[in-house]
Amino acid sequence: MVLQVKDLTKSYKKGVNAVDSISFDINEGEIFALIGPNGAGKTSTIRMIATLLTPTSGDALVCGNSIVNAPSKVRECITYLPDEAGAYKTMKGIDYLYFMAGLYSGDKTVVDKYVKRAVDMCGLGSRLEEKINNYSRGMIRKLLLSRAVMTRPKLAILDEATSGLDVINALDIRKTIKNLSREEGMSFLLSSHNMLEIEQISDRVGVISQGKILTVGTIDDLKREFDAANLEEVFERVVSNEVR
Amino acid sequence: MKFGNLLKKELSQLLTKQAIFSMIFTCGLLVLLGQIMGNTMENIETSSDTVYVVVNDDTQFVKDMLDALPDYGTKATVVKADGGMDAAMDANDTNSLIVIPEGFTEKATNGEKTEVELYTRLSGTGLANMVEDSVGTGTTAIEDYLTDYVFHDRLDISEDDTKLANDPMMVVDFTMSNGRTAKIAPSTVSGLMMSLNAILPMAIFFLLMMASTMIMTAISTEKIDKTLETLLSSPVSRINVLFAKMLAAVIVALLNAVSMMVGMVFYMAGFIGNGAKDMAGELMASSEAADALASEAMSVPQALSELGMSLSGGMFLLIGLELFISLAIGLFAALIMGAMATDAQTQGTLALPVMFTTMIPFFVTMFTDVNNMPIPFRMIMYIVPFTHTYTALGNLLFGHQLAFWLGFAYQILFLAVIMYFAVKVFTSDLLFTMKLPVREAKKK
Numbered sequence: 001m002v003l004q005v006k007d008l009t010k011s012y013k014k015g016v017n018a019v020d021s022i023s024f025d026i027n028e029g030e031i032f033a034l035i036g037p038n039g040a041g042k043t044s045t046i047r048m049i050a051t052l053l054t055p056t057s058g059d060a061l062v063c064g065n066s067i068v069n070a071p072s073k074v075r076e077c078i079t080y081l082p083d084e085a086g087a088y089k090t091m092k093g094i095d096y097l098y099f100m101a102g103l104y105s106g107d108k109t110v111v112d113k114y115v116k117r118a119v120d121m122c123g124l125g126s127r128l129e130e131k132i133n134n135y136s137r138g139m140i141r142k143l144l145l146s147r148a149v150m151t152r153p154k155l156a157i158l159d160e161a162t163s164g165l166d167v168i169n170a171l172d173i174r175k176t177i178k179n180l181s182r183e184e185g186m187s188f189l190l191s192s193h194n195m196l197e198i199e200q201i202s203d204r205v206g207v208i209s210q211g212k213i214l215t216v217g218t219i220d221d222l223k224r225e226f227d228a229a230n231l232e233e234v235f236e237r238v239v240s241n242e243v244r
Numbered sequence: 245m246k247f248g249n250l251l252k253k254e255l256s257q258l259l260t261k262q263a264i265f266s267m268i269f270t271c272g273l274l275v276l277l278g279q280i281m282g283n284t285m286e287n288i289e290t291s292s293d294t295v296y297v298v299v300n301d302d303t304q305f306v307k308d309m310l311d312a313l314p315d316y317g318t319k320a321t322v323v324k325a326d327g328g329m330d331a332a333m334d335a336n337d338t339n340s341l342i343v344i345p346e347g348f349t350e351k352a353t354n355g356e357k358t359e360v361e362l363y364t365r366l367s368g369t370g371l372a373n374m375v376e377d378s379v380g381t382g383t384t385a386i387e388d389y390l391t392d393y394v395f396h397d398r399l400d401i402s403e404d405d406t407k408l409a410n411d412p413m414m415v416v417d418f419t420m421s422n423g424r425t426a427k428i429a430p431s432t433v434s435g436l437m438m439s440l441n442a443i444l445p446m447a448i449f450f451l452l453m454m455a456s457t458m459i460m461t462a463i464s465t466e467k468i469d470k471t472l473e474t475l476l477s478s479p480v481s482r483i484n485v486l487f488a489k490m491l492a493a494v495i496v497a498l499l500n501a502v503s504m505m506v507g508m509v510f511y512m513a514g515f516i517g518n519g520a521k522d523m524a525g526e527l528m529a530s531s532e533a534a535d536a537l538a539s540e541a542m543s544v545p546q547a548l549s550e551l552g553m554s555l556s557g558g559m560f561l562l563i564g565l566e567l568f569i570s571l572a573i574g575l576f577a578a579l580i581m582g583a584m585a586t587d588a589q590t591q592g593t594l595a596l597p598v599m600f601t602t603m604i605p606f607f608v609t610m611f612t613d614v615n616n617m618p619i620p621f622r623m624i625m626y627i628v629p630f631t632h633t634y635t636a637l638g639n640l641l642f643g644h645q646l647a648f649w650l651g652f653a654y655q656i657l658f659l660a661v662i663m664y665f666a667v668k669v670f671t672s673d674l675l676f677t678m679k680l681p682v683r684e685a686k687k688k
Contacts, residue, residue, distance in 0.1 A: 012677060047473075047676065050473070050477040051476075051477060052473055052476055052477060052676060053673050053676060053677075054672070054673055072479060072481060075477060075478060075479040075480075076479045078477065079477070079478070080473065080474065080477035081474070082470040082473045082474065083470075084470065085469065085470040085471065085473065085474055086469030086470060086471055087469075087471060088253070088257065088471060089469075090256070090257055090260065091253075091256070099249060099252075099253050100474075100478065102246065102249040103246055103249060103250075103475075103478040103479065103480050104478065104479060106246065144474075147474075157477075
């Protein structure tokens with residue numbers, strides 16, 4: 001198991017839990033999606049797993065390492081791509097990849113290998129020699145995604161992986177994620193508002209609302225359970241039941 | 245390796261072409277100002293030796309008078325002004341002309357009060373121009389000659405008595421400071437202090453503003469762009485990220501401080517190092533008595549040293565160190581403020597506290613001595629750590645050692661406290677959860 005989330009809780013104000021004792025797990029090579037309305041607690045959950053925020057209570061184990069007790073070990077196993085993230089605009093694309101690769105390894109051969117992989121994957125070609133300032137949003141997203149997977153992390157956490165991208169770019173990225181999961185056994189924790197995307201690439205889905213995980217299952221299981229034609233309907237039924 | 249990688253990235257982001265340009269610009273500007281002031285001093289020295297005279301009363305009396313002027317400390321060069329005063333000034337590369345009007349000889353020899361016309365063209369509004377324009381132009385020498393003529397030739401008084409009557413008293417200037425006394429005009433010393441007090445705090449102010457804004461923009465941009473989240477979820481410790489940022493900012497600030505202090509040394513040399521000519525003597529050079537006094541008066545560096553006001557290498561080092569501590573305080577404060585940014589709008593608002601705390605003491609110390617303010621205001625001013633940097637030079641020069649060292653100790657303490665908070669912000673959830681309180685209030 002790559003990720004085990006156990007009773008994870010985060011409260012920013014006393015008595016109000018943004019994330020309320022949630023538990024789920026992700027297996028090796030699995031694509032797991034966390035879906036939920038705005039303010040449901042998705043980003044807080046992801047930020048805790050990415051060791052950016054400290055849990056108020058509970059824990060999560062990434063490759064057996066606790067996010068509370070061994071955050072630095074956790075960071076060696078994961079990569080995180082935040083929603084609407086940017087990159088250092090004054091850097092060239094290739095320099096950004098070298099800079100990030102250098103944070104994961106001190107060995108130049110390994111760094112070169114990571115960068116080569118990212119270069120092959122992002123498809124930006126000679127544009128990598130340009131400053132990131134000149135990149136379109138789609139180009140930046142491709143650069144960041146290739147950065148997120150170049151080190152073959154055990155778990156890649158992608159928040160709104162394709163947000164703001166055109167259909168072709170979004171399809172490209174979805175294919176890449178699926179291939180990395182199937183062919184290289186990489187696990188993914190995704191967060192998205194795009195139900196179609198989640199339905200296409202996810203193995204399992206967790207629906208989160210008001211800080212609680214309401215249900216977890218494969219797409220087919222959830223459709224059956226909630227008698228829904230697609231994931232959008234599943235989401236609507238699960239969340240509206242909770243609101244009532 | 246990882247830390248080096250981080251540091252390299254931070255330095256490459258801070259040491260942009262604009263930052264390097266402004267660093268060279270500050271240093272170059274001070275060197276240039278020093279050169280200008282040095283040249284002005286040289287001009288004053290040479291221009292006060294020679295006066296240009298337009299003679300409209302062409303008599304033997306006037307000729308004799310002009311020939312005798314070197315004995316009174318001034319050489320007269322007769323020039324034509326047929327094309328107007330401006331043209332005559334241009335032709336002789338001067339900004340002042342003395343005109344001996346028609347009827348001058350008649351009045352002088354008949355025992356009437358004479359008059360000469362003095363034309364001075366203002367060369368500009370700058371400090372150097374004003375100093376240059378205010379220098380005497382040799383009318384005193386003519387006046388002295390006429391006095392001698394009245395006493396000696398008309399009243400038939402002996403030469404010695406004439407000299408005595410002409411100059412019965414001599415004022416010997418002494419300036420006191422730090423419990424010491426030096427034989428120099430106080431205006432010379434205070435003029436120098438004024439120019440120092442205007443330039444050094446201004447340079448410090450711009451340096452503080454620039455460095456703080458630089459780090460605040462760097463951290464807030466990383467937060468807004470979410471590159472900080474990417475960076476901190478990679479296998480590097482937050483302390484390493486923080487210290488790489490700080491070290492890079494400190495290196496850049498240090499480069500700024502060093503370039504500024506180098507510029508300051510050149511600037512100072514323009515005032516006091518230029519041939520070590522005595523400013524006091526030069527400003528009074530046209531009078532024989534003043535010449536005698538000038539030969540006895542001390543040179544500016546000598547006098548400042550005698551008054552315990554000279555800027556030794558140690559003092560420059562201390563001021564540099566104080567400047568460095570101020571910069572570090574500004575940088576840590578800017579880092580904390582920058583961490584509160586949530587968008588481009590708050591980024592601008594967050595710059596205000598740093599701007600005010602650097603700007604207010606700058607203006608206050610420029611116009612008044614903080615030590616002379618009422619106690620409550622003085623306390624408020626001293627709470628702001630940057631005040632101590634603005635007053636450091638004055639404290640050192642005027643021997644306020646206790647005030648200097650107390651300020652220094654306070655700054656170190658302040659640095660330790662703010663550093664502690666910066667580390668706390670950077671290693672906790674605060675980095676991602678902290679927001680500008682004002683915006684929260686607005687939302688409510």
